[in-house]
Amino acid sequence: MNGKFFKNIEVATALGLKEEVLYVEKQVVSKTLTQTNNVSITLFAFDKGEEISTHSAPGDALVYVTEGEVTITIGDNDPVIVKEGEIILMPANIPHGLEANERFKMMLVIVKG
Numbered sequence: 001m002n003g004k005f006f007k008n009i010e011v012a013t014a015l016g017l018k019e020e021v022l023y024v025e026k027q028v029v030s031k032t033l034t035q036t037n038n039v040s041i042t043l044f045a046f047d048k049g050e051e052i053s054t055h056s057a058p059g060d061a062l063v064y065v066t067e068g069e070v071t072i073t074i075g076d077n078d079p080v081i082v083k084e085g086e087i088i089l090m091p092a093n094i095p096h097g098l099e100a101n102e103r104f105k106m107m108l109v110i111v112k113g
Contacts, residue, residue, distance in 0.1 A: 006034045017066045021045045023103055028052070040110045046070070046100035054097035059112030061090040068104025073097050 003011055008031055009020070021031045021043040028050050033041040038059075046068075054073070063072065064087045072088055073079045074096045081101065082088050090096045092112070 005036060007032065009033050017043060017107055018105055021105060023047055023105075026050070038112050040108075042108045043105070044108060045105045046103065048100050048102050051099040052097055054095045056093050056095050057090070057110055058092060059110045060092050061096070062109045062111075063088050063090065063098075064107045064109070066105045066107060069101045070104045070106065071099050071101055 003009070009015065021029055023029065023045045024047065026047055028047070029045045031043045033043065035042075043066075063070075063082065065082050065084050067084050069081060069083045071079045071081050072090070074088075074090050075094045080088060084104075
């Protein structure tokens, strides 16, 4: 049985987000759970020191850190350290970037209107 909008995830099974994506040395690993015109949900695992350079997205982006710690910079704001169990919102069309202070995992949800 498959979900209508989700992929790469088992149906009717309790899963831990941390275990759904694994670390790889000196890499960023991603696993897309859903991607539609209006919503995307992706899991990421970053090795320490890996980063995503400054960019912007056409929708609001919500980061939920499931393990570890990351520094995120949004627009002209001071960098914010986001730790396991915390979320941060990155507004649409505002430049943002991130750097892994240590190995960390996150779920990224992007919503477009």
